[in-house]
Amino acid sequence: METRSRWHLAAIAALVLAALTLFACGGDDEEDSGDEPAAAAEEFAADTTPGELQEAGTMTIGVKFDVPPFGLNNPQSGEVEGFDVDLGNYIADRLGVEAEFVEANSDNRIPLLVDGSIDLILSTMTITEERDQEIDFSEPYYVANGDILIPEGSDIAGIDDLNGQTVCTALGSTYQETIEEEAPDADLRLVDRYSECLELIQTGAIDAVSTDNVILTGMVIQDDTLSLLGEDFTTEPYGVGIPDGDTEMKEFVDESVAEFIDDGTWQVTYDEWVGQFLEEDQQQGPPDITLEEALELFPL
Amino acid sequence: MSDLWGVLTEHLPEFSSGFFVTFRLVAIAFVIAMVVGTLIAALRVAPLRWLNLVGATYVEIFRNIPLLVLLFIAFAGLRRAGIPISPWVAGTASLGLYTAAYIAEALRSGVFSVGSGQIDAALSLGLTYPKALRRIVLPQAFRSVIPALGSLIIAMIKNSAIVGASLLALPDLLKEARQVQSQTFETNEVFFWAAVGYMLLTVSATLIFRYLESRFEIKR
Numbered sequence: 001m002e003t004r005s006r007w008h009l010a011a012i013a014a015l016v017l018a019a020l021t022l023f024a025c026g027g028d029d030e031e032d033s034g035d036e037p038a039a040a041a042e043e044f045a046a047d048t049t050p051g052e053l054q055e056a057g058t059m060t061i062g063v064k065f066d067v068p069p070f071g072l073n074n075p076q077s078g079e080v081e082g083f084d085v086d087l088g089n090y091i092a093d094r095l096g097v098e099a100e101f102v103e104a105n106s107d108n109r110i111p112l113l114v115d116g117s118i119d120l121i122l123s124t125m126t127i128t129e130e131r132d133q134e135i136d137f138s139e140p141y142y143v144a145n146g147d148i149l150i151p152e153g154s155d156i157a158g159i160d161d162l163n164g165q166t167v168c169t170a171l172g173s174t175y176q177e178t179i180e181e182e183a184p185d186a187d188l189r190l191v192d193r194y195s196e197c198l199e200l201i202q203t204g205a206i207d208a209v210s211t212d213n214v215i216l217t218g219m220v221i222q223d224d225t226l227s228l229l230g231e232d233f234t235t236e237p238y239g240v241g242i243p244d245g246d247t248e249m250k251e252f253v254d255e256s257v258a259e260f261i262d263d264g265t266w267q268v269t270y271d272e273w274v275g276q277f278l279e280e281d282q283q284q285g286p287p288d289i290t291l292e293e294a295l296e297l298f299p300l
Numbered sequence: 301m302s303d304l305w306g307v308l309t310e311h312l313p314e315f316s317s318g319f320f321v322t323f324r325l326v327a328i329a330f331v332i333a334m335v336v337g338t339l340i341a342a343l344r345v346a347p348l349r350w351l352n353l354v355g356a357t358y359v360e361i362f363r364n365i366p367l368l369v370l371l372f373i374a375f376a377g378l379r380r381a382g383i384p385i386s387p388w389v390a391g392t393a394s395l396g397l398y399t400a401a402y403i404a405e406a407l408r409s410g411v412f413s414v415g416s417g418q419i420d421a422a423l424s425l426g427l428t429y430p431k432a433l434r435r436i437v438l439p440q441a442f443r444s445v446i447p448a449l450g451s452l453i454i455a456m457i458k459n460s461a462i463v464g465a466s467l468l469a470l471p472d473l474l475k476e477a478r479q480v481q482s483q484t485f486e487t488n489e490v491f492f493w494a495a496v497g498y499m500l501l502t503v504s505a506t507l508i509f510r511y512l513e514s515r516f517e518i519k520r
Contacts (some may be wrong), residue, residue, distance in 0.1 A: 074320030107482055114485075134485050171475070189387075189469040190479060196467050205387065286310035 062104025121241025146234030192246030328425025332396025337403030410441030450509030
């Protein structure tokens with residue numbers, strides 16, 4: 001009985017491995033730049049998470065699939081692309097492993113990280129105290145601002161005007177609470193993906209979408225009848241989500257983020273995905289805020 | 301375990317508002333499903349061929365499209381076509397019309413369980429066809445399909461969760477539960493209470509249909 005089940009286990013493991021290899025081969029063709037050869041990566045002890053990932057040769061990163069400039073599953077190329085994806089590839093390259101991207105949206109990304117389905121979250125995730133209880137955050141790698149997207153001919157001129165209007169945002173996003181506080185009479189529509197907010201505003205089913213300005217900019221790129229208010233009513237520093245208490249992994253990701261910013265890759269990535277769509281005076285540099293300061297912005 | 305109770309008491313406003321949204325959704329859809337289902341069943345057993353065809357077409361359309369697809373067509377599709385349907389109308393109508401197809405089929409099987417001799421007898425006594433249906437056939441048909449209707453209504457209550465999870469984004473029990481979950485990350489506790497909420501509705505439906513069953517039981 002014992003040997004039989006062992007054999008089964010081995011067979012399953014082999015199948016899973018084969019499937020993973022196939023999957024990885026399908027996904028890594030686009031591996032951009034690849035600035036560092038895998039051999040140059042720092043070696044980690046086998047009992048640390050970075051070491052385990054090096055052993056496995058791949059890491060799974062949860063990104064958004066429907067939020068252009070940050071994470072978009074491009075229907076033309078069939079590849080996931082964006083700022084978060086580039087940073088994910090950068091981190092994986094530093095570790096000398098292949099990055100594999102799976103969809104993780106505002107509602108399911110933390111459960112996916114906690115149950116081990118993904119190794120990191122890079123999903124336009126604002127650093128908050130509430131989330132920090134469940135997972136760890138890297139130092140901020142991007143700072144977005146809260147804004148409002150309105151259709152042509154809308155009377156909405158500020159966050160107060162959202163009272164009495166139907167407003168869409170993602171389930172599990174920080175805006176759920178921000179809007180409940182700032183505009184308590186707004187009728188909130190909570191959806192799983194921001195692409196659903198876009199569908200709703202295009203069909204006139206809602207009056208406004210509220211979330212990070214970069215996500216909204218992505219919608220304006222897709223539909224130029226929509227426009228941003230330019231309110232900047234919140235500051236939303238993004239952090240990489242790391243399993244709770246994993247100090248080696250956090251240290252490694254923090255170093256990666258710092259290097260990403262210091263070696264100029266941040267600026268190149270920003271220009272490619274965000275900067276080129278903005279006026280000169282709307283552009284921004286790398287975050288000048290620390291994790292501690294970020295956590296104070298969204299206390300419990 | 302104290303945590304389990306704490307999640308409910310702390311988030312009672314969310315849970316109860318979600319519960320009542322689901323209740324309203326299900327109640328309206330139930331009325332639509334029963335009325336439309338009965339009409340379609342009547343068409344399907346009518347003595348005119350083209351009426352049968354209309355009934356059969358309805359059943360095949362609504363029974364063969366997944367509810368989620370139906371919701372997309374009824375909401376985003378109609379809105380893109382310039383019909384400003386609200387999420388509530390789209391949600392209750394989709395759920396009601398979808399369930400109506402199944403109810404029509406259940407009733408049709410009930411009608412066939414009533415001997416055709418009874419219709420012939422009623423017609424020869426001078427009753428019009430609609431009258432024969434209403435007075436003689438349908439009461440007996442309903443009685444024999446009460447258990448089947450009970451199952452369909454329970455399925456409908458559970459299907460209401462699809463309405464809330466769809467693009468319509470109605471703040472139903474499941475949506476409110478997920479909202480609480482996304483704030484507290486108490487996954488097991490939150491969905492336990494959501495399950496209890498749905499069971500309150502389905503168990504009530506079961507009890508009502510059990511009562512109806514015994515109340516209209518045919519003593520043989």
